[in-house]
Amino acid sequence: MLRLKGEAFTGGRARFVDFSGKLREPTAKVFVKIRVSDWSDPVLAQLDTGAAWSVLEPEIASVIGVLDGSGDPERLVTRAGVRRGHLVDVPITFLADEGYSIDIEGRFFVDPEWPFGSFLGYTGLLDRIRFALDPPRNDFYFGESLGRLKLT
Amino acid sequence: MSQAVAKQGDRSAKVKRSSVLDVDRSEEFQWLKENAQTYSGRWVAVSGNELVADALTLEELLKETSSRVLARRPLVHRLP
Numbered sequence: 155m156l157r158l159k160g161e162a163f164t165g166g167r168a169r170f171v172d173f174s175g176k177l178r179e180p181t182a183k184v185f186v187k188i189r190v191s192d193w194s195d196p197v198l199a200q201l202d203t204g205a206a207w208s209v210l211e212p213e214i215a216s217v218i219g220v221l222d223g224s225g226d227p228e229r230l231v232t233r234a235g236v237r238r239g240h241l242v243d244v245p246i247t248f249l250a251d252e253g254y255s256i257d258i259e260g261r262f263f264v265d266p267e268w269p270f271g272s273f274l275g276y277t278g279l280l281d282r283i284r285f286a287l288d289p290p291r292n293d294f295y296f297g298e299s300l301g302r303l304k305l306t
Numbered sequence: 307m308s309q310a311v312a313k314q315g316d317r318s319a320k321v322k323r324s325s326v327l328d329v330d331r332s333e334e335f336q337w338l339k340e341n342a343q344t345y346s347g348r349w350v351a352v353s354g355n356e357l358v359a360d361a362l363t364l365e366e367l368l369k370e371t372s373s374r375v376l377a378r379r380p381l382v383h384r385l386p
Contacts (some may be wrong), residue, residue: 156347165323171335173342187328196328199382211384213364249328257322270382298321
């Protein structure tokens with residue numbers, strides 16, 4: 155348990171990886187481990203508080219059966235232009251190496267032609283949890299919100 | 307409820323603690339960093355510092371990994 159001034163802050167910790175690969179914008183990005191729906195293999199998704207929505211790669215969406223066009227129609231403005239898809243609720247698990255993992259149902263944008271990877275965005279997912287990064291150690295702390303912390 | 311709020315879903319949706327724990331994947335992360343160029347555009351399944359399988363599609367990758375007996379589930383990622 156990560157504590158701040160003696161109070162519980164978050165309950166899970168996991169290593170994250172920051173690498174850029176062959177991206178158009180070559181600075182390092184933060185990728186964290188999640189499990190999607192009941193698929194047992196952990197996958198990486200980019201943590202992006204600036205993303206309008208979380209996005210699921212179409213091949214992963216297909217594996218868990220949410221690439222059928224159901225959900226609320228939505229448009230997403232990206233560096234590759236305007237994308238059209240659907241918003242679907244998907245249960246995911248933020249996987250901890252220590253402490254405890256958390257299960258949450260997040261709202262994901264699904265576009266069958268999405269050319270990028272999976273993203274964990276603010277609205278409908280990150281706005282529901284508490285999290286912190288320790289970049290020098292590549293540690294990602296996360297958990298449920300446990301009430302407002304006193305800093306005095 | 308406004309359309310925008312409805313689209314965002316229930317912000318107070320339950321966050322539940324899970325007993326499922328993963329392992330430290332530092333070895334897998336190192337493998338991904340070292341081999342990102344070689345496997346660019348491909349799906350890879352990595353366990354420890356070893357490649358379990360790679361494929362052009364996730365479906366092909368899962369066909370290969372599903373038949374393998376592994377000490378721990380591989381980390382799956384598509385390299386950009």
